[in-house]
Amino acid sequence: MPIICAQNVNFSYATKLIMEGFSLFIDEAQIVAIIGPNGSGKTTLLKIINGTLFPDSGQMLIDNKDTRLWPRKDLAKTVAIVPQETASIFSFYAEEIVLMGRFPHLSNYRFENKKDYRIVHEAMEKTDTLAFANRRFDELSAGERQRVLIARALASEPKILLLDESTVFLDLKHQMQFLALLRQLNVTQNLTVIFVTHDINLAAQHASRIILLYCGKNYAIGNPAEVITAANIKEVYDVDVLVDQNPQNGLPRMTLLTIE
Amino acid sequence: MWRLKTIYRRVTYFRVLKISALMLLLFLALGLVSLCVGSVHINLIKVLGSLTNAFTETTSLSSQEELILFSVRLPRIIFAGIVGASLSLGGVVFQAMLRNPLADPYVLGISGGSALGAIAGIIIGASSFYLGVPLLAFMGALVTVFLVFVVAGGTRGPLLDNSLLLSGVVVNAFFSAAILFFLSLVNSMELHSITFWLMGDLSRASGKEISVAAFCLLAGFVLLYAQARKLNLIVQGEETAQHLGVNIERTKQLLLIVTSLITAVAVSMAGIIGFIGIMVPHMMRLVFGSDHRLLLPTTALFGASFLVIADTVARLVLAPAELPVGVITALCGAPYFIFLLKRKSL
Numbered sequence: 001m002p003i004i005c006a007q008n009v010n011f012s013y014a015t016k017l018i019m020e021g022f023s024l025f026i027d028e029a030q031i032v033a034i035i036g037p038n039g040s041g042k043t044t045l046l047k048i049i050n051g052t053l054f055p056d057s058g059q060m061l062i063d064n065k066d067t068r069l070w071p072r073k074d075l076a077k078t079v080a081i082v083p084q085e086t087a088s089i090f091s092f093y094a095e096e097i098v099l100m101g102r103f104p105h106l107s108n109y110r111f112e113n114k115k116d117y118r119i120v121h122e123a124m125e126k127t128d129t130l131a132f133a134n135r136r137f138d139e140l141s142a143g144e145r146q147r148v149l150i151a152r153a154l155a156s157e158p159k160i161l162l163l164d165e166s167t168v169f170l171d172l173k174h175q176m177q178f179l180a181l182l183r184q185l186n187v188t189q190n191l192t193v194i195f196v197t198h199d200i201n202l203a204a205q206h207a208s209r210i211i212l213l214y215c216g217k218n219y220a221i222g223n224p225a226e227v228i229t230a231a232n233i234k235e236v237y238d239v240d241v242l243v244d245q246n247p248q249n250g251l252p253r254m255t256l257l258t259i260e
Numbered sequence: 261m262w263r264l265k266t267i268y269r270r271v272t273y274f275r276v277l278k279i280s281a282l283m284l285l286l287f288l289a290l291g292l293v294s295l296c297v298g299s300v301h302i303n304l305i306k307v308l309g310s311l312t313n314a315f316t317e318t319t320s321l322s323s324q325e326e327l328i329l330f331s332v333r334l335p336r337i338i339f340a341g342i343v344g345a346s347l348s349l350g351g352v353v354f355q356a357m358l359r360n361p362l363a364d365p366y367v368l369g370i371s372g373g374s375a376l377g378a379i380a381g382i383i384i385g386a387s388s389f390y391l392g393v394p395l396l397a398f399m400g401a402l403v404t405v406f407l408v409f410v411v412a413g414g415t416r417g418p419l420l421d422n423s424l425l426l427s428g429v430v431v432n433a434f435f436s437a438a439i440l441f442f443l444s445l446v447n448s449m450e451l452h453s454i455t456f457w458l459m460g461d462l463s464r465a466s467g468k469e470i471s472v473a474a475f476c477l478l479a480g481f482v483l484l485y486a487q488a489r490k491l492n493l494i495v496q497g498e499e500t501a502q503h504l505g506v507n508i509e510r511t512k513q514l515l516l517i518v519t520s521l522i523t524a525v526a527v528s529m530a531g532i533i534g535f536i537g538i539m540v541p542h543m544m545r546l547v548f549g550s551d552h553r554l555l556l557p558t559t560a561l562f563g564a565s566f567l568v569i570a571d572t573v574a575r576l577v578l579a580p581a582e583l584p585v586g587v588i589t590a591l592c593g594a595p596y597f598i599f600l601l602k603r604k605s606l
Contacts, residue, residue, distance in 0.1 A: 050503060052499060052502055052503065072502070072505050072506065072507045073505040075505070076503065076504055076505030077505070080503070081503050083499075083500060083503070086496050086497050086500050087497065088495055088496050088497070088550075089359050089360070089361060089495060090356075090361070090495050090545060090550040091549075091550055092492070092495075092496075092549070092550050092551075093268040093549070095268065095270075096268075096271075096492075096549075096550075096551060097496075100492065100493055100496070100504055101504065103489060103490075103493060103504045103505050103506070104504065104505035106489070108486040108487070108489070109485070109486060111271075111272060111273045111553070117270075133268075134267065134268040135268075152504075156504070156505075
């Protein structure tokens with residue numbers, strides 16, 4: 001049974017239709033990349049998966065249960081999202097931000113105990129953020145903030161991790177570290193990872209499945225070699241590209257052709 | 261960017277208790293000082309002695325001093341503490357909920373709304389019913405919250421940073437006019453007392469009223485404290501809070517109702533006392549950080565202390581005459597508001 005299952009989802013913002021008759025099945029413990037041009041519904045799809053938005057019609061099932069029926073806290077324990085950026089009006093410390101990931105596991109009056117702090121410590125260790133645990137979140141650089149937000153998502157111990165362009169501010173080393181971490185969590189803890197990205201080569205190298213969105217429909221879905229073709233990219237993005245093979249592992253590699 | 265240099269310390273159960281206990285001691289000490297001073301000064305030792313002997317009926321005070329101490333100053337200090345805590349709590353919750361550091365019950369017009377409700381109640385004679393006036397003040401507060409949100413466009417899409425404050429100003433101006441209209445209907449005897457009450461008056465509360473306000477504050481605080489961690493998340497943005505597991509609509513409704521209740525009760529008994537809800541939470545945030553599990557108790561306790569100080573000053577400046585306490589809080593609060601407005605980050 002797929003862990004994420006969208007059936008015939010329709011969704012629109014006020015007057016703008018975003019998704020029509022959208023269906024999608026994602027099995028547990030997969031790493032899935034969502035690519036597509038601006039306004040193709042990538043972020044909206046993530047928001048529908050984590051129950052921030054509900055389909056106008058059709059169903060989004062997580063663990064075989066409609067997102068409308070999930071209690072908020074339980075859904076937050078199952079699905080965590082790393083947003084593009086958050087803006088807090090008051091200043092919090094980095095560790096406090098990561099501790100917020102423990103929220104769905106705690107009841108109203110309970111304070112975090114040793115176990116919660118241990119989980120937070122581990123999440124910060126994995127994301128290389130321990131060095132600035134005692135610094136103010138708003139004084140960190142964009143890449144550091146992004147890693148703290150990743151740590152917060154990990155601290156809630158989700159089964160599904162959604163990433164909304166979470167690698168854009170990371171330098172090369174932290175990008176590689178983070179992707180290696182995702183693969184490791186994917187193997188050891190059966191974590192399902194869904195990441196939205198504009199970097200098609202990144203998607204081709206690290207995802208086992210790629211969903212190419214175009215106008216709220218999945219234009220193509222499959223393994224990297226099936227989706228990343230010059231014809232698909234030309235049709236969806238309207239650019240000319242050359243697709244060959246990565247010499248290291250034979251996965252597709254895309255090169256943008258400059259316009260003469 | 262000016263910011264108090266504080267080091268990060270974890271918010272634990274023990275730390276919250278410790279700091280709250282210290283803040284409570286501060287309040288008690290200030291209350292004691294306030295008991296001694298005034299148009300008639302009473303020796304601190306005598307006050308302490310009479311407080312400890314209050315139950316054994318042996319007192320070294322003259323009957324006049326005893327009357328001043330137990331029937332005038334003590335209830336007034338307790339009441340000032342309750343009102344200060346209520347208004348400061350209102351400020352800290354509204355600031356988090358609306359994600360705006362300048363929000364407080366006074367600026368948002370909620371104080372004005374409850375005052376209008378209370379005055380309308382006095383004029384139509386609701387004071388002859390038990391809790392008639394506070395109930396009308398509460399309804400005034402709720403109507404104001406609704407109005408402010410509608411004017412600010414809260415029903416359509418996300419609220420812009422300052423649109424809520426602007427609509428608060430507009431609603432406030434409207435209520436002032438309505439209050440002035442009501443004032444021109446009453447006779448000159450009532451006029452002086454109502455005008456004074458509009459500037460904040462802590463001297464008129466009866467024992468019964470004080471206990472109602474105390475009960476509302478305590479019950480409200482317990483309910484609000486359960487939402488403390490959710491407030492931390494809401495400060496990160498409503499969508500983020502939702503991602504992390506907060507049922508945002510229900511939480512906001514609860515916060516709105518509880519906070520309006522606490523503020524409305526305080527305003528309906530003490531009149532309009534402005535700016536305390538902006539100043540106190542901000543000072544506490546500078547010292548203790550932004551975690552509401554620590555912020556809620558410290559804000560309530562320091563708000564209580566702050567209003568006791570302000571009220572004591574109000575009693576002393578023109579002694580034996582009195583200033584309305586709202587004059588004192590507005591005199592410090594308005595410059596503080598401008599200081600906050602001028603700063604980029606909070």
